[in-house]
Amino acid sequence: MHHIAADGESLGPFVSDLVAGYVARSSGEAPxxxxxxxxxxxxxxWQHEVLGSPDDPSSVIG
Known part of the structure; x- marks a missing residue:
């Protein structure tokens, strides 16, 4: 997995979910x-509320 898509903090939960899903599906069950x-x-x-609209020149994102 490329470091842009994952880091040390995200690999633990990812692998845990992947294993749980695999075990459930291999037993014929849904995770x-x-x-x-x-x-x-x-x-x-939330992002739109905080940053505003791209059409609004006074917004952070505009």
């Missing part, structure tokens, strides 16, 4: 992952 508390859409809404 029992808990739903995420934040979805990508939540982040996008």
């Amino acid at each position: 029992g992952f808990a739903p995420l508390s934040v979805q990508f859409a939540d982040f996008a809404i």
Whole structure:
């Protein structure tokens, strides 16, 4: 895995989830992952609120 996609902190949870998913699927079951508390859409809404709109010249991102 390239260092841009993962670092030392993210490899532990990634490998743990990968193993849990593999074990569950190889037993014919679905992995029992808990739903995420934040979805990508939540982040996008927050980002828009904080940075503003690209169409607004007074916004941080504009």
